[in-house]
Amino acid sequence: MSGFTLSAVFVLTLLKLLLENIPQSMHRAGDSLLELNSTDGVANGVTTVVVYFRGFDTLGEIAVLFIASLGIGLMLSQNKRCTIKAQSNFMLHTAAKLLFPIITLYGIYVMVYGHLSPGGGFQGGVIIASGVLLLLVSHRDFEVPHSFIVALETFAGVCYVLIGLIGLFTLDVFLGNFLPHDISQMGLLMSGGIIPIIYIIVGIKVGSEMSMIAQNLIKRGDDV
Amino acid sequence: MFEYLNDSTTIKYIVTIGSMALFFVGLFGLLSQKHFIKIFISIATMETALFLFFIGNMFNKNFTAPIISEGFTDIAKMNDPIPHALILTAIVIGMAVLALGVSMSIEYYKLTGNTDIDKMNEMRH
Amino acid sequence: MIGFLILSLFLGIVVVAFASIIQKKLADSIILFMGVGLGSVVLFFIFNAPDVALTEAVIGAGISSLIFLMALKHLKAES
Numbered sequence: 001m002s003g004f005t006l007s008a009v010f011v012l013t014l015l016k017l018l019l020e021n022i023p024q025s026m027h028r029a030g031d032s033l034l035e036l037n038s039t040d041g042v043a044n045g046v047t048t049v050v051v052y053f054r055g056f057d058t059l060g061e062i063a064v065l066f067i068a069s070l071g072i073g074l075m076l077s078q079n080k081r082c083t084i085k086a087q088s089n090f091m092l093h094t095a096a097k098l099l100f101p102i103i104t105l106y107g108i109y110v111m112v113y114g115h116l117s118p119g120g121g122f123q124g125g126v127i128i129a130s131g132v133l134l135l136l137v138s139h140r141d142f143e144v145p146h147s148f149i150v151a152l153e154t155f156a157g158v159c160y161v162l163i164g165l166i167g168l169f170t171l172d173v174f175l176g177n178f179l180p181h182d183i184s185q186m187g188l189l190m191s192g193g194i195i196p197i198i199y200i201i202v203g204i205k206v207g208s209e210m211s212m213i214a215q216n217l218i219k220r221g222d223d224v
Numbered sequence: 225m226f227e228y229l230n231d232s233t234t235i236k237y238i239v240t241i242g243s244m245a246l247f248f249v250g251l252f253g254l255l256s257q258k259h260f261i262k263i264f265i266s267i268a269t270m271e272t273a274l275f276l277f278f279i280g281n282m283f284n285k286n287f288t289a290p291i292i293s294e295g296f297t298d299i300a301k302m303n304d305p306i307p308h309a310l311i312l313t314a315i316v317i318g319m320a321v322l323a324l325g326v327s328m329s330i331e332y333y334k335l336t337g338n339t340d341i342d343k344m345n346e347m348r349h
Numbered sequence: 350m351i352g353f354l355i356l357s358l359f360l361g362i363v364v365v366a367f368a369s370i371i372q373k374k375l376a377d378s379i380i381l382f383m384g385v386g387l388g389s390v391v392l393f394f395i396f397n398a399p400d401v402a403l404t405e406a407v408i409g410a411g412i413s414s415l416i417f418l419m420a421l422k423h424l425k426a427e428s
Contacts, residue, residue, distance in 0.1 A: 002255055010248045017240050030304035034290065038299060045290035045305035046312070046400045054309060061313050068320035072327045110403075118291065118399035122316060126407040133415065186292065210412060213323060217419040229352030238352065242359030246366055253370035261375060261420055265382050268413065269366050272389050275401075283396045285351065291399075303397050311401050319408050323416050330423045339424065 039183055042115040042192035050120070051195050051202075055175040059160065062205060066157070069209045076216045088138050096138035103131035111203040115192055121199040125207030132211045136218050144215050149208050156205040163194060163201075232285065239280035246273035258340050260329050264322060271318045275311050282307055355395065362388040375424075379417045386410050 033053060034045060041048030050058055111124025135142055167176035181193035190196075229235075250273060253266030282304055288296055290305040333339060336346075362385055369381035386409030393402035 003252065006248055006252050006255075010244065013244060014241060017244070018237060028304050030290075030306045033305065034299050034302060037305075038292070043292045044400075045292070045302070046308045049305045049309040050312060057313060061316060064317055065320050068324050071324050075327055075331050117293075118289075118403055120400065122312065123400075123403045123407055126411060130407065130411045133411075213412075214415065217327070217416065229356065230350070231352070235352055235355060238356050238359065242356075242363065245359075245363050249363060249366050249370070257370065259375070261417065261424070262370065262378060265378060265417070266370060268382070269369075269385060272385060272405075272409075275405075276389060276392060279393060279396050279398050279401060287397060289397045289399055308398050308401050311398075312404055315401075315404050315408055319413055322413065326416050326420045330420055333424055 038186075040177075040181070042195050043187055044115050044117065044120075046118075047115045047120055047195065047199065048192075051198050052175070052177065055164075055198070058202065059164075062157070062160070062202065065206065065209055069213055072213055073216055076220045088140065092138045096134050100131050100135055103134070104128055107131065107207070111200055112196070113189070114199050114203075115196050116187065116189070121201075121203030122206055125203040125205070126210055128203075128207040129210035129214060133214045133218075136215060143219065144211055149212060153205055153208045153212075156201045156208075159201050160198065160205075163198065167194075230285075235283065236281065239277065239283070243273045243277035243280065246270075246276070258342060260339060260341055261326070263341070264326055264329075268318070268322060271314075275315065278307055278311060351395070355392070358388055358392055358395075362392075375421055379414065379421065382417070383410060383414050386413070 030045075030049075033049060036053075037045050037048050041052060107124045107127035109124075110119040110127060111121055114120035114124065132144065136144075164175045167178050168174045170176070170178050175194075175198075177193040177195070179193040181191065185191040229238075247270055250266045250270035253269070254263055257263055257266065284303075287301055287303050290302045290308070296302075338344070365381055365384045365388070369378050369385065372378045372381065386405065389409070390402050390406045393405060
């Protein structure tokens with residue numbers, strides 16, 4: 001019965017979406033932004049939009065991630081600490097110790113070169129967190145040091161708002177670009193002013209939050 | 225052999241039908257399953273279908289990615305960077321909401337011990 | 350050539366998603382959900398969006414699947 005109604009609604013939605021007129025020349029909203037990008041931004045267009053033209057939305061997204069991590073930490077860390085009883089495999093043990101520096105190096109590369117090639121802060125931070133996850137799964141008594149991660153995350157969050165306030169006091173624009181950014185340096189590593197700095201701060205915060213989520217999910221609960 | 229499939233209107237039709245079919249498969253799973261982890265999997269499938277619909281309607285064969293590098297310096301032939309930025313934020317927030325929902329379900333299971341949504345009627349008595 | 354690739358990928362994704370919902374065990378359902386994420390990463394790359402493809406790859410295959418597998422461990426359920 002529910003399958004029949006769902007198929008009927010599916011056919012009606014398709015008829016409505018396909019039979020409307022597809023406009024011949026779409027007016028794209030991003031053309032003006034791409035022109036501004038060649039004089040004010042960095043080589044990667046998406047990075048400029050996320051960090052500089054829409055920097056306030058990125059601040060809100062980091063706040064949402066922080067609240068989610070806070071909720072998971074509050075709910076799951078009341079249980080007692082659990083250990084995995086089975087001894088891990090010898091191959092997994094050795095391979096995880098060999099792979100963890102390579103994964104961290106790749107994550108830092110994606111984070112730092114985020115304004116010249118596809119990538120950025122979010123992707124690099126989550127790559128580093130997946131390397132930590134590999135170590136958590138393969139070693140029985142490895143724990144992420146709690147106070148170090150908390151200090152790192154707080155420092156990154158405070159630095160983001162401080163940079164925005166410095167931009168407000170010197171240029172009358174919140175998150176304004178107050179470092180020198182020349183058009184002649186597009187394509188080099190040190191270009192774009194504060195854009196690479198903010199993306200690195202976002203990457204550090206996201207990576208440490210994902211590591212705490214992973215540790216709370218794996219190491220708290222009843223014994224397996 | 226399949227040359228008639230490379231038209232731009234045909235590709236828009238394929239993208240619309242395919243992503244709407246994935247959305248309705250997810251909706252069918254949301255309405256008919258009883259285990260609450262399967263309900264979360266259906267919600268995640270629906271979100272993936274929406275992202276595919278959004279990005280697929282901006283596809284044009286002659287355009288390239290919005291990154292300036294050697295050999296690709298023509299701005300008029302680049303894709304639009306605004307939908308990419310919106311979808312990036314949406315993917316991360318969808319994952320955060322999913323994580324919070326799943327951990328709440330784990331706590332509920334530890335409290336009462338049932339995983340069936342038909343038996344969750346503590347608020348009725 | 351591109352149209353044929355997009356059509357076959359969409360067909361594969363819809364079939365794998367439907368198979369993931371009607372499974373009886375929970376572990377099979379989660380593994381087939383990872384297949385949906387893999388197909389969508391290839392589709393995002395064909396649509397000239399490399400940033401979105403990278404983000405969906407690390408979050409869909411890394412963190413989202415980790416959350417579901419840890420829920421399976423805490424629940425110890427089979428249906």
